[in-house]
Amino acid sequence: MTRQPRPCGTWPSPVTPSLACGKTVTLSGVSTSGDRVLWLERRPSEKGRTVLVLWQDGTEPRDLTPADVDVATKVHEYGGGAYAVQDNAIVFSNRIDGSVHLLDLEGAPQRRLAGGAALRYASFAFAPDGRTIFAVREDHRPDGEPVNTLVALGLAPPSETIIAAGADFYSTPTPSPDGTRLAWIEWDHPAMPWTSTRLCVMDLADPSSRRVLGGTARQESLTEPHWADPHSLLAISDRSGWCNLWRFDLTNGECAPVCPMDAEIGQPHWVFGQRSYALLPDGRVLALAVRNGQTQTILLAPNSDGYNVSPLALGLPEQCPCPFGEQFAWLDAPADAAPRVVVGTPGTPPRVLRAATTLPFGRDDIALPESIPFPLADGTPGHAFFYAPANSRYSMPYGELPPMIVTAHGGPTARAHEGFSFKVQWWTSRGFAVLDVNYSGSTGFGRSYRERLDGQWGVRDVEDCIAATTSMATSGRVDPQRIAIRGSSAGGLTVLSALASSDIFAAGVSLYGVTDLRTLAEETHKFEARYLDSLVGPWPDAEAVYRARSPLFMADRIHAPVLFLQGLDDTVVPPAQARSMVTALRKNGVTCPLVEFPGEGHGFRGEETLQRAFQIELAFYGRVFGFVPADVTLSDADTTLLNEVVATRQPS
Template identity: 45%
Template sequence: MRLPWGVVSTNEMPYGRWPSPVTPELLTEGAVGLVDVWVGEWEGVSTTVWLESRPREAGRLQLVVLGGDGGHHDLLPEGFSARSGVHEYGGGAAWVEGDVAWFVNWADQRLYRLTAGEAPVPLTPEPSERRALRYADMRLSPDRRWIVCVRESHAGDVTNEIVALRSDEPSEPVVLFAGTDFVAQPRFVGDGRLRWISWNHPNMPWNDTSLHEGRFDGETGVVDATVRLASGQSFMQPVGDMVISDRSNWWNLWRFSGDDRQPAFPQDAEMSGPAWAFGERDYVLAADGRMAWAVGGTVMVDGVGIPTAAAGFDHWTIVGSTVTAIARFSDRDASIVRFDLDDPSELRTVVPGRVLPLSDADISKAEPISFPTVTGTPAHAWYYPPANAAVHGPAQQRPPLVVMIHGGPTAHAVPFFSLAKQFWTSRGFAVVDVNHRGSTGFGREFRNLLDGQWGIVDVEDCCAAARWLAESGRVDPDRMVIRGGSAGGFTVLASLAAADVFAAGASSYGIADLAALTGDTHKFEAHYCDRLIGPWPEAHRVPGPRRHGGGAQPERDDRRCTARQGCRVRVPRVRGRGPRVPQGGNDRRLAHRRARVLSAGAAALAPGASSRL
């Protein structure tokens, strides 16, 4: 029985068997993901427009406007979803200025213009093959006559270009830049200038990119006088003369003006993450020259930090000195907020997240931890202790542990509120979300520790995190499990094959065969493993010791190929396969099935279960 709101019970129950308000249905019902936000117009009045994902509509991404009546009004008619397929991960599928939105429709990947109350108008030609031409990352020219964006062609070999097209009527796109394997983030930066990013295989956008600039002709829609301003670092998000770069080891703001290359307010912290998707906006420049960004929940204005109630921000936009952004919190769902640069601590909610039936005592808050690895280099994680307002665990017992691993593997765990984590902690489980060596958020040098070591250092660090928590007396060493998806699923399988730390594991659409991944992935990731492991096929054949028995093991396919090591896994494991989650979205039916599996797994890990699982 649940207690009154805010009342903490003295009821004692075994960890893992606590009654929880976080049901499988709660994980999906009413869930909406905030993907992007702009300040636009509705019926002649300035207002907020945002892009949200809807699990209940099979992951559809809908443009929504906040009406003068406070109501939420859908802009896309039935059959339309604003989602791009460029790089397969998409992002940057919509752009809003004034009372007009431009968006990429998922079904055909054409670029459309939308005015409130009217039907969407396709601006790009229909290709001979459906979805063969894809678009992303749009920006409107200062005179509002042109749209520049990324185009990806799938007619034969996949090619990527920056193109321009008319913003108000159908036209044939004009190629502005081509010849590199990838392009991104074309941005008008003032004085008729356009800047953009490019890179080539085997690099990813967080390895080695180039920053370009050209002069844009507003009459013809072409670019000339193109120059490469810099290369050799990871560049992102050009705005004016500013750009994010990691040339100091950290993703900080740098000024590139003429021959001037200077950091703006340098700090040993990162203001952005890896560019897996298009459309990220992690800082703003105000009309009075001030710059603002965030490190976690601390808003930085010209280098001065102001703490806020949020744990992070994304998709910033600014009008005057007022910022609108998506705020992520540690204790509740994300919201769209507004704040002034003069006092960022005062967050004004514009679009709230859903109200959940949880008291503050039901919610486990992330605690940052660092722990030693086998090399002595510390790794990091977010630890979530069990939390439930109605019960507590026995003093002589320690909770079971769920180790979680982010995907990528070039990504990072963040301390944002997640019902998927609260599902476990509210039942009496501890959770640790690991940032192994190679994760982002800790500088380029730490990120590069994964080069050539994927399937080794990530496995070591997940095992080290679990052992460290067990040795510190926080968790039960006999009831530790591990779970992850995609690249994290690979780490799950590799951990189960390499060590006797975990009682069970769950891999969601995890990678099991690196040879198959290398030979059958899309262009964006075609050479990703060249850095993570080494060029195919040379680096995929290495000698390695046997796990059981003596003697050296003869040369064989890469020991990190978990598909070939299934016989080494001696604990229960669950492997889930299914459709990939849309960028910024989810599928309600898939999420609901996963929630039921979580519920069954929780019961199996509780004390008194019939197996070690």
């Protein structure tokens, strides 16, 4: 098909609002039990409700939870680990009221196990005999910070017992194969789980037997314990500078790396329920390894000298695949297709059980990631993914270069990844290029790269985004006069600070972004209450630094128009952050429309909200760059809101 030349930004796109926001579900939490595969589906068409789904061979996937249940949890606000399965039993959390329920796949009535006002549960694990369920409990009943503990939920008769308390945070209770011991991860303020945790174990018959196996003699992050046998544990540790697997011997207290490598196995523990490796019945280990920001499934096979490492062709899993008989089940998130739950074996096309959506277009309409190296200010290699415009029906007119959107990921302890995302394809299919930056502090590049942001948030992330943008602006592949920068949450702070630090950006978009570090330190939730100690400095001793790094006090240096998108129920970055920034910018004559969404928290969930946010942002860029998008429908109120935005830069 011959592509028709058409100005960038005006291309009619097959990525429609309903496709990107309504017909597309968010898939997560794949697990297996016997001949069953289970997963979670968050459905924008049902106001962001999450449903537990089950598949068995010979049947169609079916919903396990009723319409009045949202299988999710608010522990740490970010949740995760909202269900667990063993044999025929499933335990899950209902996000609506925090209650915990037991579901029997053989048809017994659903039972309520725990919950109540101001109680939240996550990170469930069945005891081997199935009579007890271990979980993390977050108790919001006391004044001040909520109290986190490990609890045991007895099933017959129903009971709830605190079995570990005193630490600020707990995660991943993991019973031993014989049911006599429990391992877990814990940590205290001001640490975050990716900076310093402890791997603990105790005899369940004697809570005073608690032992710390790792994390006391040095600052290291330990995550994802898994029993290799009744007397040894596997866990991920970054003590070598890389998140690798280590074996901990309970008999002699010794530990050793399983298979050292300059790659990351494991992700920052933002949510519960993460799975970066799986121990196979024959002693081999399946793992996801991230090297230079790119993900690969690997198999670790023991030999006389240690382990052989071999790659496995299992697509691009979001979490480590689960053993499923002679096959595996996993959530595949390739760069060229929508995420899908699949089963299969290495090197063969997998069977798709559920796709996030059906893409009504081919690969010529999909932008693929290109790894772009660039030098940071001190010569350290920087990392980013670049996506060129992609549309099978349209091309750029002769002499035009595409506008570019630079994306600063949230966290900031997180990473830009290479899997398919409508947050990229929405723009590239309309004639934009996208640059997704893994700035200093990003994960997947070793502990030293992550620690580059220690004490430097609002400095190095900003410098790196500017450096990556400058590299592309001088490459001849994008229009240097039409570059915008967007980011959510922590990425919003990077966006606003970058606008204050450089005129290379013609516009910015902040989605529920941080604007005042002082109020964030005082008002945010427990999990992140001391996060800024390492990123900025101890609060309130370093108040001068907090003020200097806050975009709110850089407003007089921002001249480009900024769009703010904010949920009114956000408890992580409250609405006052966006409102105060808008007030400061307007005093300086900066165009800065603010759109607030009732009922939305930190990260938008509802179909109507997502569609509206995407279209407002596209219309905003159209106003800034002087083009009329082909497929935007705005309400009169939103149109009026954007009328103040005028074109600042034209195609060069």
